[in-house]
Amino acid sequence: MIEAEFLASLIAASMRAGTPLLFATLGEIVAERSGVLNLGLEGVMVSGAMTGFYVSLVTGNPWLGVLAGGIAGLLLALIHAFFTVTLKVDQAVTGLMLVLLGLGLTGFLGRDLVGQVATYIQPVNILFLSSLPYGNAIFNHDPVVYVGILLVPLLWFLMNKTRYGMELFAVGENPEAADTMGIPVDRVRFLAVLIGGFLAGIGGAHLSLAYAKVWTDGLTAGRGWICLALVIFSGWMPQRAIFGAYLFGGLDVLSFKLQAVGLGVSYHFMRMIPYIFTILVLLFSVIREREKFGAPSALGKPYIREQKF
């Protein structure tokens, strides 16, 4: 039964590896739904990862670490929101700046954290469920994984069934229309960007405190970029994001496992798999989005009230 065991451990690892992606993707969906693209996701995630690691190391409490990771993400998002929403600066430029800022700052501030061992988030067994077949794969994770899973229906509900969701959607689709109905466009966008940053920061903290269990320079290794692709893959819908995130988590893990099995393929090649897949997803979505409802119509466009067109 080597196959079954292999499969079970792959599922479990996919969920764990996919959780940072899930958080960041969900957060970016919220931000993009409001019309603000945060290309700086990589920088936001890595800041969350380092801050979370540091706080857990110092306090010995990984939960404070997760919270601190979220707050670090929030602070970076605050910069993004201030520039793009308040000052109406180009979103792509500000986003790229965040990537450099996040990677640079964490590389510098995190020098002494390399090689340290912090307190990590421990898995919990959910009652007897983990004794079911495959139960150990699905019901033996750390709480952040479950929070991520619960976040999906919660966001789905908020976005599709409440006034907040309608307003978010309207602001990202047609900010002028939203404005004429008395919806404060800039406030909604500001808030959405902050939520996005907070969630991405938590994703980063989960990466360093539960999945990688280590801090290294540039720990996120392009995950922020993958999440940007996952947002497109999920068609800006939270319920689809979870599949994308776990799938990519799985690919990430698979590239390790196959190595361990010893396929005789270069390590570097295996590490390319998630990124190659990202390119495929982007290609696929470009073809698909033509006919389907895709990106928020006002994505990337600042809204200035008295400006025509």
Add this chain to the structure above:
Amino acid sequence: MGVELTSNLDSGNKTGNNKTESKKILEMRGITKIFPGVIANDGVDLEVNVGEIHGLLGENGAGKTTLMSILYGLYRPDGGEIIFDREKVEFHSPGDAIRAGIGMVHQHFMLVSKMTALNNILLGYRTPKDPLMDYEWARKRIEKLSKTYGIEVDFDEQIINMSVGEQQRVEILKALFRDVKLLILDEPTSVLTPIETERLFKALRRMSEEGLTVIFITHKLREALEVTDRITVLRRGKNVGTLITKDTNERDLARLMVGREVEMIIEKKRKESKEGKAVLRIEAVHARNDRGLPALKGINLIVKQGEILGLAGVSGNGQKELEEVIVGTRKIEKGRLIFNGEDITDYGVARRVALGISCIPEDRIETGMAPSLTVEENLILRDYVKFTKNGFMDFEVIEKHAEKLIDEFGIRTPSPKVAARTLSGGNIQRLIIARELSRNPLLLVASQPTRGLDVAGIEYVRKRLISFAEEGKAVLLISEDLEEIMQLSDRIVVIYEGEIRGVFEREEADLEKIGILMSGGALEN
């Protein structure tokens, strides 16, 4: 706010029409608004009485939309004050105006096209179950409004699938849903068919009977005379007079609006010989629309030298696709295009342009111009290669060229160097016509060329088209305005669902026959 609606409607019923009391609901005093390079409103006073339908008449660019956007809290005025419902008000955002009881249906609809009608109506509104969406409650309320005013919409349909007429009804319901006391409609009829316009007027009269006040913006004299109680005329940002509708007439209004006498009817003289050479031959052309559905199903047409061929039809029956097929931006699936004896079916846009095809596109802002480029740059978009020196743009020549055209075509702009988007709709149209005609083409495809223009603008565009055809060139006139088609065309064809349904010489064409064909009916003979 929510609970008040029913009582509001009822009390409206009881108090009925307040016209005779003529209490003021709105006073705007000395409103001034300056945009870079233009004074859009120059000390405008406006008084509106409770329960009246007040017309706001003016040419394009007169400042009507600006004035109402200020009232609605969308623009901040540079001077002046507003008294609404006996209180001095200062609106910082549309939300403030909505809360005060003002609703506005904008010229360009403010709808979220991927949402349903119901969600659009509810946008930003707090239902009793807030923050949940109480659709049951909303439906009942809207149904009641629908009945009261005779405005029906399909709640669950997405805006993107709706006709413009239906979209407008959603806009109106959106405003009524919020218990407005004053409803502003910005050029509501410019997108409507005659029947829809009649329905709208009926609804407006109902509103006035219910005690609601309506400001109806238009540049169409006849409509202002038909539906309003009083009319305020704006000219170049100034109020040039408020008149009682029943004491005035079309001529006086036109003079006031334009500032001079205008010709109300322009007709093309009949072309002398019927047998002009064919400039464009469309042979059994098939094409699909953006959604991949068949839009043109075997179109055969000939446009001859010296004639205006009018293509009549309700919009959405393949006109836009035909325009694009001729210009070269849409693929022909089957069939051929022969231009001046040459098969151009597989030619790209640039090659067709070079051969002498010009176009006034239906969507002027999207396809007719580059909004953020300057006026002079827009004027050379088609032939920019000719305006280079050693591979660089020769801005001296470009500016001279622009100044000549601005003068010749009467484009009103502060300078050739301002962004084209700051021009008013009528002047954007003049700019496009100037560019397209100054190239001296053989064929002009003119799609809805006077839509949304004011009297002077319409007069101007029609005269231009006629003189162009009289020079021996060919015009394909695509228009929803039957009157325009009848006045200008030498021959008239009717398009319905991507097929040509009838061809008439002008003398044998009559409005009734064309109307039947346009709506898919058949003529018995």
